[in-house]
Amino acid sequence: MKSVAELVEYAKKNPDALNYGSSGNGAPQHLAAELLSSASGIKMAQVPYKGAVPAITDLLAGRIQVFVGAINSLLPHIKDGKLRLLATAGPKRLSTFPEVPTIAETVPGVVMDVWLGVFMPAGTPRPIITKAQADIARVLQMPDVIQNLSMQGIEGVSSSPETLSGMIRDDYARWGKIIRDANIKAD
Numbered sequence: 116m117k118s119v120a121e122l123v124e125y126a127k128k129n130p131d132a133l134n135y136g137s138s139g140n141g142a143p144q145h146l147a148a149e150l151l152s153s154a155s156g157i158k159m160a161q162v163p164y165k166g167a168v169p170a171i172t173d174l175l176a177g178r179i180q181v182f183v184g185a186i187n188s189l190l191p192h193i194k195d196g197k198l199r200l201l202a203t204a205g206p207k208r209l210s211t212f213p214e215v216p217t218i219a220e221t222v223p224g225v226v227m228d229v230w231l232g233v234f235m236p237a238g239t240p241r242p243i244i245t246k247a248q249a250d251i252a253r254v255l256q257m258p259d260v261i262q263n264l265s266m267q268g269i270e271g272v273s274s275s276p277e278t279l280s281g282m283i284r285d286d287y288a289r290w291g292k293i294i295r296d297a298n299i300k301a302d
Contacts, residue, residue: 119202119221122181126157133159135181136170140302144170146290147183147204147227149297155222163302174198185229186268204228211265232279244276 116122126133137145140163152159162179164170167188174182175197182189183204192198202218203209204227218225233251235244252273254260264271274282293299 116201117199119216119218122201123155123157123222126155126159130158131160133157133181134162134179135159135183136162136164136174136179137182138167138170138184139163139165141294141299143185143227143229144183145299146293147225148181149293149299150227151183151218151222151225153293153296154225183227190266190268209268210270211268230282232283248273248275 116125122133135144135148137148139145140161142163144167145161145163148159148161151157159181162170162173164173167184170179170182170184171188171192173179175192186193186200186203186209189198189200193200200212200215202216202221203212204218204225206217206219206226206228208215208217218227233247235247255271255273260271
């Protein structure tokens with residue numbers, strides 16, 4: 116398969132023929148694959164692993180057919196030509212792979228934007244939060260940081276505490292629905 120459209124077409128013609136690896140029940144890879152399945156009307160069987168490395172090992176060996184995972188763990192195999200990157204799961208194409216479409220370009224609404232946040236104890240004085248946010252934003256704009264993150268398929272973005280709070284609320288509602296609809300249970 117060379118595209119998400121081909122993957123979806125194949126899965127529709129061959130129900131239950133595709134197994135996808137995840138880093139365990141409820142892991143981001145599991146949720147992303149369930150979102151893709153739900154939005155495209157396909158069925159794939161989850162094979163939960165204890166981390167990405169064993170899933171990637173089985174993907175390379177052909178024991179699973181699909182893996183939705185962090186690009187930084189897949190980059191060496193993509194660069195070596197051992198794995199094909201069909202699409203990225205973020206809201207926009209990656210600058211490191213501008214020719215690779217997003218999943219949402221084929222299956223609207225399928226976006227898995229993984230983010231990291233910096234948290235402080237409740238009650239931290241606002242000037243400390245403001246200074247920390249400014250320092251983080253400054254670091255994320257440093258050319259060597261941009262380059263190092265880019266080599267891992269990561270684009271650093273800074274936002275406000277209010278924006279992060281909104282993202283958390285939105286993700287809680289969105290992924291909660293996927294978890295309930297797919298009846299996902301933690302191990």
